[in-house]
Amino acid sequence: MRSLDDRAHEAKDKKAAIGPDVDLDAYSLESPTHVDVKNLNLMPEADKEKMAFAGLDISEKERSGTYIQKDAFAIHSGSYQDGLEIIPIRKALKEMDWIQEYYWKLASVDTDKYTAQARLDLQNGYVIRALPGKKITLPAQACLYLDKEGFNQNVHNIIIAEEDSELHIISGCASASHVTRGLHVGISEFYVKKNAKLSFSMIHHWAEDVVVRPRSVGIVEKGGLFLSNYISMKPVKSVQSYPTIYLVGKGAVARSYSLLVGSPGSELDVGGRIYLRAKDTRAEIVSRAITNGGNIISRGDIVAEVPGVRGHLECHGLILNGGVMHAIPELKGMVDGVELSHEAAVGKIAQEEILYLMSRGLTEEEATATIVRGFLSVDIPDLPAPLKAEIDRAVDLSQKEVM
Amino acid sequence: MLLIEDLQVKLGNKKILKHLDLEILPGETHILFGPNGSGKTSLLMTIMGYPQYKVTGGKITFKGEDITHMTIDDRARLGIGMSYQRPPSIQGLKTRRIIEACSRDGVDVDALAKQMNFTDFLDRDINVGFSGGEIKRSELLQLMAQDADLALFDEPESGVDLENISLIGNTINALLQRDSGEQPCSAARQCEPAGPCKAVKSCEPTKSSKGETPFKTAGQPGMTRTKIGLIITHTGFILDYVTADKGLVLYNGVIAGKGHPAEIFKQIRKVGYKECARCAA
Numbered sequence: 181m182r183s184l185d186d187r188a189h190e191a192k193d194k195k196a197a198i199g200p201d202v203d204l205d206a207y208s209l210e211s212p213t214h215v216d217v218k219n220l221n222l223m224p225e226a227d228k229e230k231m232a233f234a235g236l237d238i239s240e241k242e243r244s245g246t247y248i249q250k251d252a253f254a255i256h257s258g259s260y261q262d263g264l265e266i267i268p269i270r271k272a273l274k275e276m277d278w279i280q281e282y283y284w285k286l287a288s289v290d291t292d293k294y295t296a297q298a299r300l301d302l303q304n305g306y307v308i309r310a311l312p313g314k315k316i317t318l319p320a321q322a323c324l325y326l327d328k329e330g331f332n333q334n335v336h337n338i339i340i341a342e343e344d345s346e347l348h349i350i351s352g353c354a355s356a357s358h359v360t361r362g363l364h365v366g367i368s369e370f371y372v373k374k375n376a377k378l379s380f381s382m383i384h385h386w387a388e389d390v391v392v393r394p395r396s397v398g399i400v401e402k403g404g405l406f407l408s409n410y411i412s413m414k415p416v417k418s419v420q421s422y423p424t425i426y427l428v429g430k431g432a433v434a435r436s437y438s439l440l441v442g443s444p445g446s447e448l449d450v451g452g453r454i455y456l457r458a459k460d461t462r463a464e465i466v467s468r469a470i471t472n473g474g475n476i477i478s479r480g481d482i483v484a485e486v487p488g489v490r491g492h493l494e495c496h497g498l499i500l501n502g503g504v505m506h507a508i509p510e511l512k513g514m515v516d517g518v519e520l521s522h523e524a525a526v527g528k529i530a531q532e533e534i535l536y537l538m539s540r541g542l543t544e545e546e547a548t549a550t551i552v553r554g555f556l557s558v559d560i561p562d563l564p565a566p567l568k569a570e571i572d573r574a575v576d577l578s579q580k581e582v583m
Numbered sequence: 584m585l586l587i588e589d590l591q592v593k594l595g596n597k598k599i600l601k602h603l604d605l606e607i608l609p610g611e612t613h614i615l616f617g618p619n620g621s622g623k624t625s626l627l628m629t630i631m632g633y634p635q636y637k638v639t640g641g642k643i644t645f646k647g648e649d650i651t652h653m654t655i656d657d658r659a660r661l662g663i664g665m666s667y668q669r670p671p672s673i674q675g676l677k678t679r680r681i682i683e684a685c686s687r688d689g690v691d692v693d694a695l696a697k698q699m700n701f702t703d704f705l706d707r708d709i710n711v712g713f714s715g716g717e718i719k720r721s722e723l724l725q726l727m728a729q730d731a732d733l734a735l736f737d738e739p740e741s742g743v744d745l746e747n748i749s750l751i752g753n754t755i756n757a758l759l760q761r762d763s764g765e766q767p768c769s770a771a772r773q774c775e776p777a778g779p780c781k782a783v784k785s786c787e788p789t790k791s792s793k794g795e796t797p798f799k800t801a802g803q804p805g806m807t808r809t810k811i812g813l814i815i816t817h818t819g820f821i822l823d824y825v826t827a828d829k830g831l832v833l834y835n836g837v838i839a840g841k842g843h844p845a846e847i848f849k850q851i852r853k854v855g856y857k858e859c860a861r862c863a864a
């Protein structure tokens with residue numbers, strides 16, 4: 181059997197199935213050395229501010245643990261709660277045997293040249309694990325930070341919610357204010373075991389010329405719940421992401437929510453695919469996308485492979501100031517007795533709504549911003565209050581900056 | 584004061600209002616009657632400033648300013664507010680947010696909502712799934728936060744149950760500064776709770792020669808009533824609560840009849856809009 185490295189080598193030039201191709205040679209893999217930071221408060225103000233945009237709580241008051249990576253270096257990693265493990269993946273690969281049961285077990289190294297490169301040039305990434313039966317109600321936080329101009333960051337994350345555990349993660353990605361260009365490749369593998377509950381909220385806060393290629397795969401066992409949220413509102417050159425989730429145990433549930441804003445020059449090709457492979461599994465994919473002159477492709481795909489499963493897709497797009505919005509909802513039922521539905525709408529803000537608010541004394545701009553803010557408020561069930569607040573905050577901040 | 588002179592309005596290609604004249608003095612409230620489709624909502628929307636109602640002639644003056652071509656938000660800031668017949672639903676916009684936005688000086692939303700029996704709705708999306716009666720209460724709540732000087736009410740009582748109707752009526756009175764002490768016009772006092780109005784006193788305001796003297800609100804010595812109201816009604820229920828000064832019949836695009844509100848309402852019930860417009864003119 182060919183080794184993973186062999187397969188990765190062979191896939192080194194393999195273009196991705198979708199999304200604009202990226203010339204990897206145009207970016208540098210050389211990271212400057214960044215030293216460990218014990219006290220997050222001592223980080224440069226500019227870094228703290230950017231990381232806060234991506235949901236990082238510097239005070240760590242409302243957090244159960246933190247991982248921060250700057251370019252290729254893990255500069256902070258620690259858990260403050262019993263039953264929660266946060267380990268840089270390089271350390272885990274060196275010191276923990278069990279990691280081999282998870283490392284590249286869901287994602288394939290030869291998916292495309294990004295997975296291949298993440299295999300061959302792994303820099304770092306995090307392993308976050310909730311031990312069996314442990315309910316970690318305060319969110320754990322992670323931030324992947326791009327500090328060097330033109331850097332190609334390759335990270336690999338593994339997230340494990342062991343049986344009967346509960347784990348909430350807020351994972352932010354941001355670039356320093358002096359960075360205009362960069363490439364972020366992120367492999368994430370999610371394991372939600374029997375009756376476990378995992379929520380994962382990813383907030384992107386990149387710069388105008390940054391290219392992002394996440395590759396995520398998750399698996400949910402019997403009675404498990406996987407809630408995945410993605411927020412990208414800041415201008416970015418290109419994001420192409422199509423995470424896949426497999427529901428393999430009876431009654432497993434996956435729900436995915438995305439909030440996207442496409443600014444001029446931005447190209448977002450974002451979606452999600454969920455396979456319903458066991459009885460009574462349920463899937464929901466919800467996206468709210470606004471283009472302000474950018475190009476957005478919003479995908480969603482639910483595949484029902486066994487009877488007695490349900491899935492719903494909801495894809496709403498607003499065109500505010502030019503730009504293109506392409507909603508591609510797909511449903512595939514492969515047997516009798518499945519219930520799949522979708523709802524897609526692309527349009528503009530109804531004039532009637534703007535006038536209604538203007539008749540209450542708001543200017544046209546205020547009315548528009550108020551309606552847009554409403555459009556981006558989706559109620560996400562099962563999300564703990566601090567995370568809800570964090571998402572609201574991220575949306576508020578970005579909206580102010582972008583609109 | 585609101586003054587409308589020779590107003591002509593088109594909606595699409597249809598002439599809705601033709602040479603309409605109307606004057607409401609400070610402190611006065613008028614009731615607007617008219618058959619379905621006669622243009623009552625259109626008149627209110629035109630006063631509010633909705634651009635689809637094209638003013639093709641005439642003039643609207645409010646507080647001495649020509650507002651005929653003023654934008655809708657400028658009119659709101661000048662003190663015009665409206666309670667809608669069918670307001671739009673806005674997904675994701677919490678009722679609390681819109682009430683806050685209505686008030687320029689900040690307002691205690693919770694206290695206001697409590698008054699209107701509306702606390703449970705503050706965290707719901709505005710108008711989404713609201714029942715007919717709930718919409719009315721939400722609209723009034725917004726007007727209260729806005730504290731408009733000219734309040735336009737489009738069928739504020741239609742679809743409201745018997746218990747909430749007094750709440751609506753009292754709220755409108757409060758909005759129009761008609762809630763304290765003795766009312767200058769006593770029509771409502773002569774109504775049996777569930778029956779039609781009997782005898783009614785004329786209640787023309789006492790005007791100076793220029794017709795500009797506003798009412799004094801009894802019970803609040805020295806306080807001068809200035810708020811202006813224009814209320815559309817079909818059912819007439821609102822007359823049991825709000826002691827209006829004048830009734831108007833909109834017919835064929837003009838104010839075809841004028842008179843005491845309860846009297847006009849009685850006539851409409853008896854002989855219909857068309858006859859009533861003719862006899863009261």
Ligand SMILES: Nc1ncnc2c1ncn2[C@@H]1O[C@H](COP(=O)(O)OP(=O)(O)OP(=O)(O)O)[C@@H](O)[C@H]1O
Pocket residue numbers: 594595596597599617618619620621622623624625626668
């Ligand atoms: N977009 C439009 N184009 C042409 N005519 C319209 C349009 N919208 C409404 N109308 C018509 O304008 C007329 C006036 O409507 P309006 O809503 O002002 O009536 P109303 O007096 O408020 O009626 P109701 O008592 O039923 O509420 C109606 O005949 C209506 O059908």
Ligand SMILES: [Mg+2]
Pocket residue numbers: 623624625668737
């Ligand atoms: Mg009407």
